[in-house]
Amino acid sequence: xxxxxxxxxxxxxxxxxxxxxxxxxxxxxxxxxxxxxxxxxxxxxxxxxxxxxxxxxxxxxxxxxxxxxxxxxxxxxxxxxxxxxxxxxxxxxxxxxxxxxxxxxxxxxxxxxxxxxxxxxxxxxxxxxxxxxxxxxxxxxxxxxxxxxxxxxxxxxxxxxxxxxxxxxxxxxxxxxxxxxxxxxxxxxxxxxxxxxxxxxxxxxxxxxxxxxxxxxxxxxxxxxxxxxxxxxxxxxxxxxxxxxxxxxxxxxxxxxxxxxxxxxxxxxxxxxxxxxxxxxxxxxxxxxxxxxxxxxxxxxxxxxxxxxxxxxxxx
Numbered sequence: 001x002x003x004x005x006x007x008x009x010x011x012x013x014x015x016x017x018x019x020x021x022x023x024x025x026x027x028x029x030x031x032x033x034x035x036x037x038x039x040x041x042x043x044x045x046x047x048x049x050x051x052x053x054x055x056x057x058x059x060x061x062x063x064x065x066x067x068x069x070x071x072x073x074x075x076x077x078x079x080x081x082x083x084x085x086x087x088x089x090x091x092x093x094x095x096x097x098x099x100x101x102x103x104x105x106x107x108x109x110x111x112x113x114x115x116x117x118x119x120x121x122x123x124x125x126x127x128x129x130x131x132x133x134x135x136x137x138x139x140x141x142x143x144x145x146x147x148x149x150x151x152x153x154x155x156x157x158x159x160x161x162x163x164x165x166x167x168x169x170x171x172x173x174x175x176x177x178x179x180x181x182x183x184x185x186x187x188x189x190x191x192x193x194x195x196x197x198x199x200x201x202x203x204x205x206x207x208x209x210x211x212x213x214x215x216x217x218x219x220x221x222x223x224x225x226x227x228x229x230x231x232x233x234x235x236x237x238x239x240x241x242x243x244x245x246x247x248x249x250x251x252x253x254x255x256x257x258x259x260x261x262x263x264x265x266x267x268x269x270x271x272x273x274x275x276x277x278x279x280x281x282x283x284x285x286x287x288x289x290x291x292x293x294x295x296x297x298x299x300x301x302x303x304x305x306x307x308x309x310x311x312x313x314x315x316x
Contacts, residue, residue, distance in 0.1 A: 004026070004035070005038050005041075005042035007019075008022055008143070009042065009043075009046070012142035013142040016146050019146055020146050020150065023154045024150060026154070027150075027154060031155045031158065031184070032184070033188055033191070036158055036162075036184060039155060039159055040159060040162050040163065043137065043139070043159065044163070046137070046139040047136050047137050048165055049116070049165055050088075050116040050119045050131075050136070050165045050167060051116070051167055052119070052123065052168065053167065053168055054168075055123070055168075056085070056086060056170045056316060057087075057166055057170055058081070058085050058086065058170055059087065059089060059164055059169060059172045060081065060087065060174075060305075060309055061074050061089065061090060061091060061101070061160070061161045061174060061175070062161070062175030063153070063160065063161060063174065063175065063177060063185075064157050064160075065152075065153035065157045065177045065181075065207070066177045066205055066206055068244070068248070069249055069250055070206060070247075071247070071249035071258050071259070071298065071301075072101055072255050073208050073302060073305060074091075074175065074305075075089065075091075075105060076263055077305050077306060078130075079263045080263065080306050081306065081309055082127040084310065085310075086127050087129070088129050088131050088166045089101065089131060090131045090163070090164045091105075092132070092160065093106075101130075102132060103252050105130050108259060110130055111130070112132050113129040113130055113132065114132045115135065119131055119165070119166065131164065133163070136165035137163065140156070158181065158184070158185060162188065162189075170195065170313075171195035171197070171313055171315075172194070172195070172196045173196075173197045173198075173309045173313075174207075175198075175199050175200070175201075175208045176207050177200070177205060178205075179202075179216060182199075182200050183218070185198055186218035187226070189220040190220040190224045193221075193224055194220060195221050195222065195316060197217060197218075197219050197312045198217060198218040198219075199216070199217050199308070200217075201213075201215060202214040202215065202216055203240075204247075208301070209304050209308050210233070210240075210304075211238065211240060211300050211301040211304055212241045212247075213232065213233075214231070214232055215232070215308075216230055217229055217230070217231070231308075236304055236307050238300050239300070246297035246298075247298055257294075258293050261293060262294060262298060262299065
């Protein structure tokens with residue numbers, strides 16, 4: 001098919017079975033760097049843009065697709081990082097996974113940024129905007145039921161982190177579930193000239209920095225070169241976790257409780273309204289103390305991701 005992105009985006013509503021078949025075949029073939037670039041190019045034309053020039057704005061997110069019972073680490077990480085950086089957390093509800101970032105954000109009672117004006121206001125006043133992807137990518141709406149009907153990740157899992165509506169995003173940390181995905185997205189980001197740190201947990205297979213063993217990383221930048229390497233929890237003075245069960249999550253309710261405990265000690269020097277939102281999110285954990293639901297491993301898991309993200313973002 002000469003223009004697959006256009007066919008999928010234009011026919012999802014009228015020919016869903018053909019679109020579903022095309023996405024499955026693309027997955028079975030294996031999405032290439034060229035495929036991903038073609039989709040990014042087409043979707044960039046169709047997205048609703050948020051003008052935010054001459055400001056340093058960052059994003060942390062993952063592609064998903066791990067299939068594991070996990071906590072919403074990047075959501076908690078966004079809250080923690082917003083004490084020092086402007087974070088435009090771009091995300092969605094779960095498409096093919098268990099609990100998406102906005103399933104949790106909705107349960108925790110945070111303000112969702114679903115218009116350019118709300119994104120700008122929340123970045124200006126709170127240093128943090130939860131940018132609801134569907135509101136800025138209307139061409140993807142007809143694809144939602146098709147994606148839910150497919151039992152495996154599709155190319156859209158890879159595309160999500162690359163399509164922030166915020167213009168001039170300064171840098172991102174993106175988690176990937178497999179080495180092959182990291183290699184592809186590193187090439188894509190290098191081609192696009194974006195400042196991105198891609199990370200993969202080699203021990204548990206997560207799209208996060210590992211607290212259980214080695215993390216493989218890829219860095220792309222404006223020079224369009226790719227730098228790769230590995231690091232471990234011990235490199236940051238932390239003890240590695242041996243059992244995934246120590247950091248696993250559960251349903252929305254469980255993840256919300258863990259999230260509330262993880263963010264409760266946030267150093268918040270921002271405005272009262274954000275402080276109120278953070279308190280409300282914690283209150284929804286029914287006042288439980290950290291040891292009631294979350295583990296020390298959960299906190300160390302967040303800590304190593306925060307340390308590395310801060311180290312990377314501070315370069316810009």
